[in-house]
Amino acid sequence: MITVIIPSYNRAHLLPEIIPSYLQGAVSRVVLVDDCSIDNTKEVIKKLQVEIPILDYIRLDKNSRQAYAKNVAIETVETPWIYFGDDDSVLYPNSLKFLLQTCQEYDADICGAKALYMNDDEIDLEKNVAIHNILLPTGKLIADLNTLETNFQYSVVQPISVPIVHASALVKTDVAKRIKFDPSYIGNSYREETDFFLRSFLEGSKIMYDSRAVQINLPRKKAKGGSHSSGKIKWYYYTVVNNHRFMNKNWSSVQKKLAIKTPQMIMEIKFLYNLFLGASKNIISKL
Structure with a gap:
């Protein structure tokens, strides 16, 4: 079974669209961690909970950034797997099925999805996925630690082993509880996810990438709020x-x-x- 963790800040307007996309297959619980939003996130969640009984809500007393919010939620998880979602992106259908399947078949601790970003003039999720169904070019790596270059928008013929994955990934709960996210990354928290997955890799975790699973970031003009709201x-x-x-x-x-x-x-x-x-x-x- 899977627990989905979604940290959120001032994205109440997106939550009715975002949260239902995570209600896939083996998901038994969705945890929305409200990082002390100043919008109507609490009211939106209350309405969603009527239709989604597995949706839990945690509100932090002060704005503490994503890493801290995720760590708070991690401590409440009892399922063997955690999927880390985002409050400004949609999880494509069947993605969790593919990620869990890959982890089980390859005895992996972590499996990451393809990460796509919609332009401001895009509205069709399926079209966005189709346009970006491009095989990884010969000679390129999905994630290269020699250069810290990543190419999570590319497709692969079959799941492959990688040293790090994108922020949206399926992770064994015992790994997440042992590694934890580092809350000392300030401001926009850049690199806090890379830090988490890299430390997992350095510790010995097996990490896979499965491009059949897709996380789609909504257009920036629509996904207002979050870390980009600071300018x-x-x-x-x-x-x-x-x-x-x-x-x-x-x-x-x-x-x-x-x-x-x-x-x-x-x-x-x-x-x-x-x-x-x-x-x-x-x-x-x-x-």
Whole structure:
């Protein structure tokens, strides 16, 4: 059986669309952790609970970010599996069936889904999935720790072993309770999911990627609230700060496990270059 954990902040307008998508197959409980939202999240959940009796609601006394919210929910889980969902994305039908099947067939501890993002002019989920049904190009990796590059939008012929997965993943409960998320990532909490999955990998967890399962992030103009509500400048600032913390915490362990010789400083410089290159392209495209 599976418990779905969804941390949420000021996304009341999305919850009636988001939560039902997680009611799949072996799901016996859905936990919405309200990170002290200032909108009407509580009232929306009360209405949803009438139709969804397995929906539980936890409200935090103060805004503590996703990692802390997830950890609070993890402590309440009694099922053998946890799926970590998002309050701004929809889980495609049968995704949990595929993830659980892969974990059982490959004796895996974690299995991640494909992660897709809808543009502001997109409204059709099925069309979005069809457009992105592209096989991983030869020579590319789904997740490469040598470069910290990830390609979770690609399809694979069959489930493959990876060192990390996207935020939305099926995880053994005992692994989640042992590893926990690191709440010290500030602001937008960038890298807190990567940190969790990387530490799981370094500890010895077997991680798989199954592109038959798909998590679809709704268009940004629709998914207002969350970490992006603080503004772009703050978002980029926290991204840089959190990436630095992530590297300080984990890079030496990655180097030892995979015999990677690239210095941390070089990795961080490349990260900054790619981050600001992407930001520049985004600005130019809107001119």
